[in-house]
Amino acid sequence: MSAIHPIVTVTGSSGAGTSFVKRAVEQIFARENLNAAIIEGDSFHKYDRMTMRAKVAESKENGGRILTHFSEYANEFEKLEELFAQYRETGTGKRRYYIHSDEEAAEHNARLGTNLKPGEFTPWEDIPEGTDVLFYEGLHGMVKRKDHGPAEGMHDVSQYVDLGIGVCPVVNIEWMQKIYRDTAERPYSVGQVRDVILERMEDYIEYIVPQFHRTHINFHRVPLVDTSDPFSTLKDEAALVPEPKNSLMVTHVRHQDIDLQAIADKIPGAWLQTPETLVYNSEHMVLAMDLLMSPIIHNLVERKRAALAK
Template identity: 55%
Template sequence: MSKKHPIISITGSSGAGTSTVKVAFEHIFRRSQINPAIVEGDSFHRYNRAEMRQAMIKAEAEGNRNFSHFGPEANIFEELEKQFKTYGETGTGKKRYYLHNDDEAAVHNKRLGTSLKGGEFTPWEDIPPGTDLLFYEGLHGGVVDAKAGVDVAKWVDLLVGVVPIVNLEWIQKIQRDTAERGYSAEAVVDTILRRMYDYVHYITPQFSRSHIDFQRVPVVDTSNPFIARDIPTADESLVVIRFRDPKNVDFPYFLSMINGSFMSRPNTIVVPGGKMGFAMEIILTPIIHKLLENKKKA
C-alpha cells in the first residue's frame, strides 16, 4: 500500500460484470478530474491466444484437466505484483494491452505503427509520469499464490470485489461467450468445469481480502443456469454490498441517498439492482478522494 501512489483494484471472475464497475469509476474519475494509470488484467496472461491453445493441448495430454486463465500456470502473477509494488513506490511502471479482437488491434496498430492481430499483446510500454493513481480491472487484483511467494493484495489501497452469485455469473458468461464470441454452449460449460479448481483456489479467496464486495443476487429463478435463455435484468436483482471494516462507514447517509436500500447485517447494505452504479459512485467517491488527500499530504 502506498500513500504517495495509491492503487485501486477491481477484481472479479469472467462474466462477473467488472466492466459495470469500471464505468462507475470512469464517471468518478471524470467528474473529479482524476488522471489514472489504467492497467488491464488480461495483459498479465502468460500466453497470447494461439499460445494458450497449444498450452491447453499440452496440459490435456499430460493429464492436467484444470489448466485455465484463472490459475498461476497461465498468468504472470509475479509481474503483476512487481507492477503494483513499482507503481506504489515510484508512480511508474510498465503496461501492455491484450488485443481481444482485430478492431482493438487496429487502434493500437495505428498508435504504435505495428501489425498486430486480435489475440496478441502489444509491446510493454512505460506508464506515463504524473498519474494520480493506478486503476486495475481484471481477474487477479487481489490474488495470493503462497507457493510462488506472490501477494498482489498487499500492495492495493482499495480492493473492490465484483461477485454475482455463481449461477448468475455462469448465465452471464454463457450468454456473453455464445452471443458475442461465437462459442457453443457446450464449449463454454467445458471451460467453466476446467476452471473450477483455479476458481476455488485463486479467484474466490480474493473476496475475503477485498475492502468492499458488490454481489448481485437475482430474485428470479436461476436454478439451472445452463438452460437459461435470458440474463436477469437489474430490476430483477438486488445488490448486496459488504464492507470488510464497517467502523467508519456512514450507513445512515447511504440509506437516505439510495431509495429502497436496507441493512441486512451490521456490515452489509442491500440496494435495488438498478441502483448498483449509483450506489458505487456514492460509496466509492469519498474513499477515492480520501486516498488522493493522503497522497497530497504525503
C-alpha cells in the first residue's frame, strides 16, 4: 500500500446505502483537514445512458445474458485499475463525471464550457495535484476480474486499496432500499424495479458479492422486523424500509489498526459476536462508523506525513 498516496473505497450494490457511508467518511476527511480526490463509480461505466439502453435491449433480443451495470462488459475495469495504480505512485490520474441531473449538467457545463446533458459523461480530466487521498464510492471499488479480452490478464483494483469498506445489508433490506429510492426519486414502479433486480441477479452474484471478501470493514444491516416480502405494494412507501432502531448492524472488521473490543465498549448495547464481528443497534451506526474508520484514516494520514518528512 502507498504511504504517500492512500486510497479509500466504499463499495456496494445499487440501493445498499453506500452514499450514507460516503458522507460519514467525508466528515472524517473534513475533520482531518484532508483534500480528497473524489471518484464516482458510475463515471467508469462504459456507455452513456442512451447507448446503455440500446446495448441492454440488444442483449435481450439476442436471448443471452442481459447486460447490466454490474458486469465487466459495461464497465472500464482497466481504466479504473490504471487510475488506482497511477494515483498510488504519483498522486495523479484521470477522472471524469457521469451527469445524473439537469443541475449537475448546468454545473459541469459552466465549469467546462460544454453543452452536456444528463446521462452523458464529462471529458476525462487530470486529478488536481496536491490531494491527500483518493476516495472512490461505487459498485467496483474492490473488484478483481480475469480479463476475457484478446489479451487475457487480471484486473485487480483491490490490490491498491488501503481501506476498503463494504456495504452489504441483508438482501431483502437492500431490495427495499432500492425500491424506495427508485420509486420515490425516479419514475419507476415497484414492478419495474423488481424486474431490474432480477435481471441483475446473476451479475450481482458474480461481480458484487465477491468483493466483500477483500474489504477491510463490512457493514451488514439485519432486520428485526418482518421483511419477508420486500416487493409488497400494500404498505405505505415510508414503511417499506425498516427504521434504524428496528435493525442490527453486523460489522465485520479485518484491519490491524482497530481494537474492536475498545470500540464495542463505546457503543451502547454493542457486543462482539466473534473477535472480528461487532454487533449493535443500527441507531448507533453513525457513531460506530466514526469510531471504526477514524483511527484507520488518521493512521493513513500519519504514515503519509511521516513518509513526506523523510
